[in-house]
Amino acid sequence: MNFFTDDMRRNPFPVYDQMRSVSPVFNVPPPFNMWMVFDFENVKRVVNDHETFSSRVPAPDNWFLFFDPPQHSKLRALISRAFTPKSIASLEGRIRKLSSQLLDDALAPNQLDLAAKYSVPLPMKVIAEMIGIPASDWTLFRDWSDTMLKLSYSMRGMEKDAEAANALAAFRTVTLEMDAYLANMIEQRRTDPCDDLLTRLIEAEVDGEKLKHNEILGFFQLLIIGGQETTTNLINNSMLCFMENPDQLALLRKSPELLPSAIEEVLRYRSPLQWLMRTPKQDVALNGQTIPAGNLVLAIVGSANRDAKQFQNPNQFDITRTPNPHLAFGHGIHACLGAALSRMEARVALQDILARLDHFELASQQPWEPRKALHVHGPAALPLNIRIR
Numbered sequence: 001m002n003f004f005t006d007d008m009r010r011n012p013f014p015v016y017d018q019m020r021s022v023s024p025v026f027n028v029p030p031p032f033n034m035w036m037v038f039d040f041e042n043v044k045r046v047v048n049d050h051e052t053f054s055s056r057v058p059a060p061d062n063w064f065l066f067f068d069p070p071q072h073s074k075l076r077a078l079i080s081r082a083f084t085p086k087s088i089a090s091l092e093g094r095i096r097k098l099s100s101q102l103l104d105d106a107l108a109p110n111q112l113d114l115a116a117k118y119s120v121p122l123p124m125k126v127i128a129e130m131i132g133i134p135a136s137d138w139t140l141f142r143d144w145s146d147t148m149l150k151l152s153y154s155m156r157g158m159e160k161d162a163e164a165a166n167a168l169a170a171f172r173t174v175t176l177e178m179d180a181y182l183a184n185m186i187e188q189r190r191t192d193p194c195d196d197l198l199t200r201l202i203e204a205e206v207d208g209e210k211l212k213h214n215e216i217l218g219f220f221q222l223l224i225i226g227g228q229e230t231t232t233n234l235i236n237n238s239m240l241c242f243m244e245n246p247d248q249l250a251l252l253r254k255s256p257e258l259l260p261s262a263i264e265e266v267l268r269y270r271s272p273l274q275w276l277m278r279t280p281k282q283d284v285a286l287n288g289q290t291i292p293a294g295n296l297v298l299a300i301v302g303s304a305n306r307d308a309k310q311f312q313n314p315n316q317f318d319i320t321r322t323p324n325p326h327l328a329f330g331h332g333i334h335a336c337l338g339a340a341l342s343r344m345e346a347r348v349a350l351q352d353i354l355a356r357l358d359h360f361e362l363a364s365q366q367p368w369e370p371r372k373a374l375h376v377h378g379p380a381a382l383p384l385n386i387r388i389r
């Protein structure tokens with residue numbers, strides 16, 4: 001079984017349904033040699049039980065997402081000081097402005113690639129501004145981001161080893177560039193502090209400890225990678241869900257106060273990240289099988305979020321669903337730090353799009369091409385036929 005074909009990545013859900021009922025904990029044979037976990041209960045356990053399942057996985061080793069306690073706890077506490085609900089909420093006006101500028105430029109009669117013109121640039125500009133990168137450097141920032149994302153275009157066990165080696169070499173080069181750029185920015189903030197995330201990161205202190213330069217660099221990279229592709233897909237996937245479920249779109253247009261719960265339902269129904277990775281520290285029994293210490297485990301949140309044991313009519317897109325305890329933002333000590341920001345971005349984006357577009361539909365009958373990063377679910381492009389209000 002190949003989980004990474006385009007068909008599968010467009011619509012993995014029937015296979016997920018099957019796997020949950022037949023083999024919720026599945027050992028993928030060599031060359032992959034890893035485990036996939038499909039049901040809600042076990043996915044939640046794997047993601048949550050950090051005593052047993054380490055976050056150390058084959059990935060960049062300076063991103064605190066991949067650290068375990070106590071290093072993770074220290075960094076998370078420091079970063080949370082800079083990443084407060086208040087500082088996130090204060091971005092709303094700016095996000096509205098960016099959104100409306102992008103739509104002003106993008107909306108021409110009849111056709112638009114929403115991904116290229118809107119859902120990709122919006123989160124990019126938000127993160128760049130939040131970090132404090134001037135608009136003149138946004139293309140540079142975009143290149144870094146693309147290079148880092150290429151690390152997820154293939155997996156261990158896939159044939160394209162040369163590609164993976166190239167991606168890693170490019171990542172190292174970009175890390176050096178970013179390091180130099182960041183050193184310069186930090187120097188500026190030290191002499192001339194301003195109201196941005198970087199200044200707050202430099203100043204943050206917990207128990208007399210501050211972030212080290214390398215820790216700020218790792219966080220900076222993690223934000224760039226974590227804050228963009230995910231939110232882009234939340235917006236695009238919302239549009240896909242609305243087009244597939246016109247009754248739900250009509251309901252939302254009639255009852256706009258349902259927008260926050262509609263966004264939660266998109267997160268559940270088409271989770272932007274389909275899986276999270278963990279490594280058991282010791283042999284662990286799951287669903288009657290033993291996963292040996294050190295094996296890679298993929299906790300498939302995209303499948304957990306369709307588990308009928310947890311969600312009634314799980315394959316139905318229902319914007320009124322309450323409660324909706326989906327795992328799209330993870331769970332436990334690593335739960336997404338950017339959840340409030342991405343929810344706000346999606347809210348602003350969808351309000352803006354729905355207000356301006358009277359009607360939208362896919363411009364092509366061809367199945368959409370999935371995005372390249374393998375753990376991400378969503379379309380690479382979103383050409384729409386539109387009718388502007």
Ligand code: HEM
Nearest residue numbers: 065226227230231234272276328329330334336337338342
């Ligand atoms: C729809 C959008 C998003 C989704 C679906 C998402 C999903 C996730 C998930 C599932 C995790 C947990 C990973 C794990 O346990 O292995 C996570 C962690 C994280 N996310 Fe997000 N994310 C989104 C947006 C953002 C944004 C906008 C930011 C930053 C501005 C961000 C920053 C982070 C960070 C820093 C972590 C690491 C937290 C830790 O390890 O303690 N995310 N995200």
